[in-house]
Amino acid sequence: MEAHGRAGRQVKRIEHKWGFGLAPVKPEVQRRRVEAARTVLATLTQGHHAALGRLDDLSTVTGLFTRAYDKKQWDWFTVCAQLGYPSYKEARRASSTLRHLRLCLRDANWQAAEEAATTLRNAGLPDRLRDFIAGVPASLDGRGFIYVLSTREAPEMLKIGYTNRDPLTRAKEINSATGVVIPWGVRGAWTVAHAHRVEADVHALLADYRVRKDREFFHLPFAEAARIIDDYVAGLAGVPQDRPRRARSS
Incomplete structure (x- = not known):
C-alpha cells in the first residue's frame, strides 16, 4: 500500500507483520485442519470407512502438504514446521498420494485406495499426523x-x-x-x-x-x-x- 509524502512522493507502506511464509494460522482454521488430520489418520489406521462422507478432509490435508512444497502461501513455513519439516520430495509425494486416495475413495475403488493408504503408511504419514494433531514439535535429536x-x-x-x-x-x-x-x-x-x-x-x-x-x-x-x-x-x-x-x- 502506498501513500503520498509531504513533497507528493509515493511512500511505500509496509503492512505485513510477518516475513513471507511465517504468518500464524488462525485458531479456527487450525481447528479445522486438525479435525481433517484426524479423519485422514483414522482412514489410514482403521480403514476407508472412516473417510466416507468426509472426503473434503482429505483435500484439506492434501493442501497442507502442497503448501509445504509449493511455498506460495503466507503461512507455508508455519505449516511446514507443524508437519515436522518434511522434505520437498516427502511433501510432494504425500500430497499426490493423498489426492489419489481421495479419488479412489470417491469412485469406490477400494483396492486402489488400500494401495494408496499402504504407501502413505509406509512413508510414515500416520506418525507425522499424530504429531500434527497433538501439536508436538519435530524431534531434532540433537540436530x-x-x-x-x-x-x-x-x-x-x-x-x-x-x-x-x-x-x-x-x-x-x-x-x-x-x-x-x-x-x-x-x-x-x-x-x-x-x-x-x-x-x-x-x-x-x-x-x-x-x-x-x-x-x-x-x-x-x-x-x-x-x-x-x-x-x-x-x-x-x-x-x-x-x-x-x-x-x-x-
Whole structure:
C-alpha cells in the first residue's frame, strides 16, 4: 500500500507483520485442519470407512502438504514446521498420494485406495499426523538447522545462519529486533548435525558473496545459495541419518 509524502512522493507502506511464509494460522482454521488430520489418520489406521462422507478432509490435508512444497502461501513455513519439516520430495509425494486416495475413495475403488493408504503408511504419514494433531514439535535429536532468510522486497539479500532450535522461532526473534523494518521470511532450512560447524563451512563457501565479514549477509540469488548448500550437506561425512532433511523454497 502506498501513500503520498509531504513533497507528493509515493511512500511505500509496509503492512505485513510477518516475513513471507511465517504468518500464524488462525485458531479456527487450525481447528479445522486438525479435525481433517484426524479423519485422514483414522482412514489410514482403521480403514476407508472412516473417510466416507468426509472426503473434503482429505483435500484439506492434501493442501497442507502442497503448501509445504509449493511455498506460495503466507503461512507455508508455519505449516511446514507443524508437519515436522518434511522434505520437498516427502511433501510432494504425500500430497499426490493423498489426492489419489481421495479419488479412489470417491469412485469406490477400494483396492486402489488400500494401495494408496499402504504407501502413505509406509512413508510414515500416520506418525507425522499424530504429531500434527497433538501439536508436538519435530524431534531434532540433537540436530540443528542451517537457515536462509530474505525479504520479498530484496530477495537476493540473504541472511544465512544456524539455530539449534528451529528457524520459525529464530526468524521471529530477528523480526522483533529494533531496526527491522521489513520482516524476514524463511526461504530454506536444512537439518544437520553440528549446525554451528556447518554454518562456518557454508559461510566459507559463500565468501565471495558476503556483504561484510562480520555479518551473516550474502548477496546472491537464493537458487544459487541453495544449490551450494545442497551440494555441501549432501557430501557431509557420516552415517545416513546425519544427512539433512530440507524444507526450502525455489
